[in-house]
Amino acid sequence: MTEIRYRPVGVDAPAVMRTIDLGHHFGGESARACEVLRDIGFTLRSGEKSVLLGCNGSGKSTLLKILNGLITPSHGRVFYQDDEINPARLKDPILHRRFRAEVALLFQNPDAMLFNPTVFDEIAFGPRQIGLPDIEARVRHWAAEVGVSAHLSRPPFGLSGGEKQKVCLAALMVLEPKVLLLDEPTAALDPRSTGWLIDFLASLPVAALISTHNLGLAPELASRALVLGENHRLIYDGPIQALLTDMEKLAAANLVHTHRHRHGDIEHRHTHVHDWQ
Amino acid sequence: MNLDRAYLGFYLGAVFAATLIHDPVWLACGLGLALLASGRKAMGILRQALFAVLTFNLLISLSYILMAWLQDVSPWVTLIRLNLRVLLITCLTFLFIARVNLFRALDFSPGLTFVLGLAYSQALTFRRAQDDFRLALASRSLKPPRLIDRYRASAAAAAWFIEKALHAATQSSQALRSRGFFND
Ligand SMILES: Nc1ncnc2c1ncn2[C@@H]1O[C@H](COP(=O)(O)OP(=O)(O)OP(=O)(O)O)[C@@H](O)[C@H]1O
Ligand SMILES: [Mg+2]
Numbered sequence: 239m240t241e242i243r244y245r246p247v248g249v250d251a252p253a254v255m256r257t258i259d260l261g262h263h264f265g266g267e268s269a270r271a272c273e274v275l276r277d278i279g280f281t282l283r284s285g286e287k288s289v290l291l292g293c294n295g296s297g298k299s300t301l302l303k304i305l306n307g308l309i310t311p312s313h314g315r316v317f318y319q320d321d322e323i324n325p326a327r328l329k330d331p332i333l334h335r336r337f338r339a340e341v342a343l344l345f346q347n348p349d350a351m352l353f354n355p356t357v358f359d360e361i362a363f364g365p366r367q368i369g370l371p372d373i374e375a376r377v378r379h380w381a382a383e384v385g386v387s388a389h390l391s392r393p394p395f396g397l398s399g400g401e402k403q404k405v406c407l408a409a410l411m412v413l414e415p416k417v418l419l420l421d422e423p424t425a426a427l428d429p430r431s432t433g434w435l436i437d438f439l440a441s442l443p444v445a446a447l448i449s450t451h452n453l454g455l456a457p458e459l460a461s462r463a464l465v466l467g468e469n470h471r472l473i474y475d476g477p478i479q480a481l482l483t484d485m486e487k488l489a490a491a492n493l494v495h496t497h498r499h500r501h502g503d504i505e506h507r508h509t510h511v512h513d514w515q
Numbered sequence: 516m517n518l519d520r521a522y523l524g525f526y527l528g529a530v531f532a533a534t535l536i537h538d539p540v541w542l543a544c545g546l547g548l549a550l551l552a553s554g555r556k557a558m559g560i561l562r563q564a565l566f567a568v569l570t571f572n573l574l575i576s577l578s579y580i581l582m583a584w585l586q587d588v589s590p591w592v593t594l595i596r597l598n599l600r601v602l603l604i605t606c607l608t609f610l611f612i613a614r615v616n617l618f619r620a621l622d623f624s625p626g627l628t629f630v631l632g633l634a635y636s637q638a639l640t641f642r643r644a645q646d647d648f649r650l651a652l653a654s655r656s657l658k659p660p661r662l663i664d665r666y667r668a669s670a671a672a673a674a675w676f677i678e679k680a681l682h683a684a685t686q687s688s689q690a691l692r693s694r695g696f697f698n699d
Contacts, residue, residue: 303650306654308650308653308654309650331658334657335657335658338654338655338656338657339657342654343654345647345650345651345654346647347644347647349671349675350644350647350648350650350651350672351651351654351655352671353652353664353667353668353670353671353672354667355667363655363664364655364657367656367657367658368657368658395671395674409655413657
């Protein structure tokens with residue numbers, strides 16, 4: 239297992255995002271409603287990086303969309319600094335503009351975010367809306383940071399999955415947000431780009447919540463882990479190091495698995511983690 | 516014979532009847548009956564159906580009015596009949612979707628259930644993706660998006676759907692083939 243750098247962010251660091259008793263089910267009040275989040279409460283502090291772990295369907299993407307004020311949670315509340323955040327609250331243009339500039343969400347499917355004619359326009363989309371100065375320089379800077387400078391005049395649709403993800407990241411970073419919500423940002427990246435992303439995120443002075451189901455990568459991305467269980471509750475919130483040795487928790491979250499091992503003539507089975515990379 | 520299958524038969528019969536009936540009065544009766552059968556959901560289903568057929572009906576109605584005006588005949592009976600019929604069938608369909616578990620209605624045939632599974636998962640994937648495109652634009656917009664941005668976002672979504680649909684169609688036919696649906 240990788241060496242773990244756990245640097246807890248002081249409890250005195252200001253809270254940027256907070257959830258209280260968050261719960262969500264799709265399908266309204268009908269009998270077919272399906273619960274995807276239950277009793278979720280945590281605080282993200284300024285500058286702190288956390289991973290959001292959970293198996294497929296545990297509700298990671300839904301939680302990130304709620305934190306980004308895109309979905310109204312069925313229960314509970316979300317706060318950004320001192321403001322409650324939900325689609326209704328974001329109808330206030332002043333809060334809306336501040337929140338959208340300061341809290342950015344990278345969607346799991348980068349295609350959903352790309353619609354401008356060229357990569358340049360894609361990255362310039364945010365700054366142009368609020369008339370930031372030096373747009374050209376900003377765009378070129380962030381394109382270089384993520385490594386898509388060569389594609390600036392191409393349409394984003396023809397890029398590879400990993401390149402699309404980088405363009406999206408540049409399009410978010412160009413507004414210099416304070417909170418980054420990243421939904422499986424490493425899913426489409428090759429090992430080299432994954433390494434790059436780890437260093438890139440570590441160098442950013444932002445609070446980040448990064449969803450993944452890749453346990454091997456988690457300690458590289460952050461020092462704190464939030465784990466959504468199969469029961470859609472938050473079953474762990476703490477240092478990632480302690481989590482990685484807690485097989486019971488990991489099994490409850492369906493993040494580890496059991497299968498037979500063969501070593502020569504000996505066969506045995508035990509629960510373990512794969513570094514799928 | 517389970518209840519869902521009975522409803523399926525009833526639904527198919529009702530839709531067939533709706534295409535045969537020409538008298539607007541009977542079509543209106545049918546609509547009334549369908550809404551009555553919807554119970555507490557009647558208003559929701561009616562609203563949903565109205566929205567769903569609005570553009571289509573408006574377009575057809577307008578062109579029909581134009582045609583009738585050019586030929587100097589009265590368009591009203593035909594118009595009322597047409598609109599009532601489309602609305603009735605749409606209401607029946609929404610009522611059917613709200614009431615019936617299609618999987619149980621088709622459980623007598625593993626083949627049909629399999630095809631339904633393919634179609635259903637695809638419809639679900641597309642609806643989720645459509646939500647994502649909408650939410651992504653909202654998430655990236657610091658001000659209400661301009662018309663051109665909305666237009667570009669929907670064009671990008673449409674292009675994405677077409678590409679995915681073509682891909683999915685290939686995959687579905689492979690899935691069907693591997694289950695022995697085509698014996699060629
Ligand atoms: N728009 C929606 N309507 C209904 N159900 C939904 C919707 N979006 C997600 N779900 C359901 O909610 C559950 C959680 O979905 P979510 O996408 O949040 O999971 P996830 O943890 O991100 O999974 P993955 O690892 O596959 O990305 C799933 O069971 C999913 O089918
Ligand atoms: Mg997800």
